[in-house]
Amino acid sequence: xxxxxxxxxxxxxxxxxxxxxxxxxxxxxxxxxxxxxxxxxxxxxxxxxxxxxxxxxxxxxxxxxxxxxxxxxxxxxxxxxxxxxxxxxxxxxxxxxxxxxxxxxxxxxxxxxxxxxxxxxxxxxxxxxxxxxxxxxxxxxxxxxxxxxxxxxxxxxxxxxxxxxxxxxxxxxxxxxxxxxxxxxxxxxxxxxxxxxxxxxxxxxxxxxxxxxxxxxxxxxxxxxxxxxxxxxxxxxxxxxxxxxxxxxxxxxxxxxxxxx
Numbered sequence: 642x643x644x645x646x647x648x649x650x651x652x653x654x655x656x657x658x659x660x661x662x663x664x665x666x667x668x669x670x671x672x673x674x675x676x677x678x679x680x681x682x683x684x685x686x687x688x689x690x691x692x693x694x695x696x697x698x699x700x701x702x703x704x705x706x707x708x709x710x711x712x713x714x715x716x717x718x719x720x721x722x723x724x725x726x727x728x729x730x731x732x733x734x735x736x737x738x739x740x741x742x743x744x745x746x747x748x749x750x751x752x753x754x755x756x757x758x759x760x761x762x763x764x765x766x767x768x769x770x771x772x773x774x775x776x777x778x779x780x781x782x783x784x785x786x787x788x789x790x791x792x793x794x795x796x797x798x799x800x801x802x803x804x805x806x807x808x809x810x811x812x813x814x815x816x817x818x819x820x821x822x823x824x825x826x827x828x829x830x831x832x833x834x835x836x837x838x839x840x841x842x843x844x845x846x847x848x849x850x851x852x853x854x855x856x857x858x859x860x861x862x863x864x865x866x867x868x869x870x871x872x873x874x875x876x877x878x879x880x881x882x883x884x885x886x887x888x889x890x891x892x893x894x895x896x897x898x899x900x901x902x
Contacts, residue, residue, distance in 0.1 A: 643681040643682050643683060643684065644681065644682050645679050645680070645681055645682075645715075645717075645718075646680050646681060646682045646716070646717060646816060646817060646849050647679070647680040647703060647714065647715065647716055647817060647849075648678075648679045648680075648713075648714075648715040648718075649676060649677055649678050649679070649703070649712070649713070649714055649715075650677050650712055650713045650715070651675050651676075651677055651711065651712040651713070652673055652675070652676050652677070652699070652702060652709055652711070652712035652713070652714065653671070653673055653674055653675055653709060653710045653711040653712050654671075654672045654673040654695075654698050654702060654707065654709055654710050655669040655670065655671050655672070655674075655710045656669060656670040656672060657669060658670055671872075671873045672695050672698040672873055673695045673698050673699055673702065673709075673873050674695070674872070674873035674874050675711075675712070675874065676695075676699065676712075676868075676870075676873075676874060676875045677875075678868055678875065678878060680817070680849055680851065681849070682816075682847075682849055683843070683847065683848075683849055684849060684850070684865045684866065685843065685849075685850040685852050685863055685864045685865050686849075686850065686851050686852065686864060686865065686866050686867070686868070687852045687853075687854065687860040687863070687864030687866070687867035687868070687881065688700070688851065688852070688853045688854075688867070688868055688870055689854060689855065689857060689860055689867055689868070689869055689870070689896065690855070690869055690870035690871055690896070691855065691871075691896075692855065694870040694871055694872065694873070695870050695872070695873040695874075696821075696853045696855075696870050697821050697822075697853060699851075699853075699870070700738065700819040700821050700851055700853050701738070701819075701821075702714065703736070703817075703819060703851060704736045704737070704738050704817075704819055705721060705729075705733075705736075706738065709722075716732065716735070716736075716817075730764075734764055734813045734814075734815060735815050735816045735817060736815055736816070736817045736818070736819075737809075737810035737811070737813065737815045737817070737818045737819070738810070738818065738819040738820075738821060739803075739806050739807055739810050739818060739819070739820045739821065739823045740806070740821050740822075740823070741821060741822035741823065741825055741826050742826055743794065743799075743802035743803050743805065743806040744794060744802070746806055746809075747794040747802060747805060747806060747809075748794075749793065749794050749795060750793075751793070752790065752791055752792060752793055753780075753789050753790050753791070753792050753793075753797075753805055754776060754790040754791065756805060756809055757776045757779060757780070757805075757808055757809055757812055758772055758773075758776060760809065760812055760813050761775065761776075761812060761813070764813065766813075775812065776790070776812070777790075779808045779811060779812045780808060782808070782811070782842065782845065783804040783805075783807050783808045783811075783838060783842075784804060784834075784838060785801065785804055785805070785808070789801070789805070799826060799827055799828075799831065800827055800828075800831040800834065800835065803823065803824070803827065803835055804835070804838070807823075807835075807838070807839070807842070811842060811846055811848075814846060815846075815848070816847070816848065816849060817848070817849045817850075817851070818848055818849075818850055818851075819850075819851045819853065820839065820850055820851070820852050820853065821853045822853060822854055822855070823835070823839075823852075823854075824836060824854075824856075824859060825854065825855070825856060825859075832859065836859065836862065836863055839863070840863070852864055857885075857896070857897060860881065861881060861882075861885055864881050865880070865881060866878070866879060866880050866881060867879070867881050867884055869884070869888075869890065869892065869893045869896065871890075871892045876890040876892055876893060877889055877890045877893045884897070885897055
């Protein structure tokens with residue numbers, strides 16, 4: 642039986658809305674409004690919903706790029722918010738995120754080698770020779786070779802950039818990766834290559850994925866279970882095929898009507 646890797650309880654993220662006048666009552670944008678779910682080791686868990694539903698905010702909360710307003714995130718039973726600075730740094734090796742546009746996460750002024758070496762150096766993982774060997778192996782794992790080490794992001798195709806972004810995510814050998822619209826900016830043929838690569842890496846590296854997407858066909862292919870988000874809340878959750886075949890919530894029915902027709 643698969644063990645829980647991440648457990649989320651009553652997670653909330655509110656943003657203050659600026660008041661027009663000082664006497665007006667403060668109001669909040671409820672980006673994530675009290676969601677709970679569990680991610681099990683080795684699974685691909687999808688978050689689906691329209692733009693603004695809270696999917697990306699949830700992903701950023703899970704890797705602590707942003708702090709929650711309320712609620713708990715447990716990693717292997719430990720409350721992440723209770724971690725000391727030292728524990729938090731060690732934990733950051735275990736969780737990574739891949740964004741939709743690698744241009745936003747890859748430094749345009751740095752080579753591929755620098756991009757892949759930086760996290761290893763930051764966590765003091767080996768000497769230069771050891772790190773170089775790991776960088777080359779990781780490149781091979783994502784379908785590239787040493788010739789890419791001296792290249793800059795602008796010298797790469799969209800698919801190659803995403804492979805480098807994935808390499809940067811897996812080089813620390815994490816347990817959990819958030820993939821936030823990781824293939825939506827790519828051509829359909831390249832999408833299929835990247836999705837198959839992610840599946841291969843999942844088995845090779847024993848990875849657990851939170852896969853955020855608005856593309857239901859991609860989610861149907863890639864995810865074991867899915868949660869449907871609407872206005873910051875999870876309105877439905879379950880095995881992918883069961884939800885695609887029979888939705889219970891009106892919003893889910895509307896969302897999945899495009900898949901079923």
